[in-house]
Amino acid sequence: MNLHKIFTLLLFCVILTYNINAQSFGGGIIGGVSTSQVAGDLLGGFNKIGLLTGAYTNLNVKENISFQLEIIYIEKGSQNPNIHKNNIAEIMLSYMELPISVNLQQKESLGVEAGILPAFLINSEMADYFSEIEITPSFKKYDFGIFAGINYHVMNKIILNTRISNSIIPIRPHVSSATNRWNKGQYNTVLSFAIHYKIR
Numbered sequence: 001m002n003l004h005k006i007f008t009l010l011l012f013c014v015i016l017t018y019n020i021n022a023q024s025f026g027g028g029i030i031g032g033v034s035t036s037q038v039a040g041d042l043l044g045g046f047n048k049i050g051l052l053t054g055a056y057t058n059l060n061v062k063e064n065i066s067f068q069l070e071i072i073y074i075e076k077g078s079q080n081p082n083i084h085k086n087n088i089a090e091i092m093l094s095y096m097e098l099p100i101s102v103n104l105q106q107k108e109s110l111g112v113e114a115g116i117l118p119a120f121l122i123n124s125e126m127a128d129y130f131s132e133i134e135i136t137p138s139f140k141k142y143d144f145g146i147f148a149g150i151n152y153h154v155m156n157k158i159i160l161n162t163r164i165s166n167s168i169i170p171i172r173p174h175v176s177s178a179t180n181r182w183n184k185g186q187y188n189t190v191l192s193f194a195i196h197y198k199i200r
Contacts, residue, residue, distance in 0.1 A: 025200070026066075027057035032161070032194025036076040040174055040186035042088050043078045050075025050094075052192055064105040068113070072097040073122075076188050083129045092125040093171075093188070095143060109153045117145040117165055139172045143188060151196070159196040165189070 031053050035046035054072035061067060077091040101115030124139045125132060149163030170185025179185065 025057050025059050026198060027055065027200050028157075028196055028198040030054045030056055030070065030072065030161075030194050030196050032192060034074050034076060034190050034192045036078070036188065036190040038076075038078040038091050038171070038186050039189055040170075040183070041078050041091060043080055045081075046189075046191050047079040047081055048075075048077045048090075048092075049079075050077070052194055054097075056196065058103065066103045066105075068099075068101045068103055068115075070097070070099040070101075072099060074119075074190070074192070076190055087129045089126045089128045089133055092123075092127070093139065094122045094124075095119040096122055099147065101147070101149075103151065111151040111153070113147075113149045113151060113161075113163070115147055117143075117147050119143040119145070137173050137175070137177075140170070143167050143171050144169050145188065157198040159198070161192075161194045161196055163190075163192045163194070165192070 034048075034050045034052045036048045036050065037044065037046050052072060052074045054070055056068055056070040058066045058068040074095050074097055076093045076095060080086070080088050080090050082088075083090065097117060097119040099115055099117050101113045103111055103113045105111040119142065121139055121141050121143070124135060126135050127133060145165050145167045147163050147165035149161055152160045152162075154160055166189050167187040171188055173179075173185040
């Protein structure tokens with residue numbers, strides 16, 4: 001994703017945040033990093049580090065309960081620290097996510113969240129030790145997952161968010177095309193760390 005597209009997304013997110021109804025909704029911008037792996041790619045560990053940026057809006061339905069909608073650009077995939085030894089290909093993916101969550105404020109400074117995660121593939125690449133390689137089979141143009149997280153309110157306008165998410169449908173079939181009852185292919189798993197800055 002080039003810088004022009006990222007700038008356009010950020011501008012859209014800011015406009016979205018400023019146009020919410022201040023009487024019912026809150027909102028802000030999001031920035032952070034993702035650490036990820038792809039289950040089923042013969043690699044393990046959250047070695048792939050990527051960018052995470054976007055915006056959110058939320059609606060308080062009770063004093064300690066709110067619904068939240070986000071629009072996020074996020075980089076996922078897998079990285080192979082031993083690629084020079086085993087030449088297992090790395091995966092580079094970028095998505096536009098629309099996380100929808102229920103947030104429960106446990107204490108004044110601590111909250112928890114859980115929700116669903118529709119996502120749409122923007123770009124996909126794979127590379128071995130020598131060069132970029134052809135992607136076969138190709139990655140699906142969409143993803144759908146679930147997530148849970150913790151929100152720590154550092155200041156009135158700053159929230160630290162830690163989130164774990166996992167695909168519940170495969171992002172592509174196994175290269176071997178093998179499947180079983182619970183394992184239908186490869187899946188995204190992401191551990192992310194972000195700062196939410198409240199504008200309203």
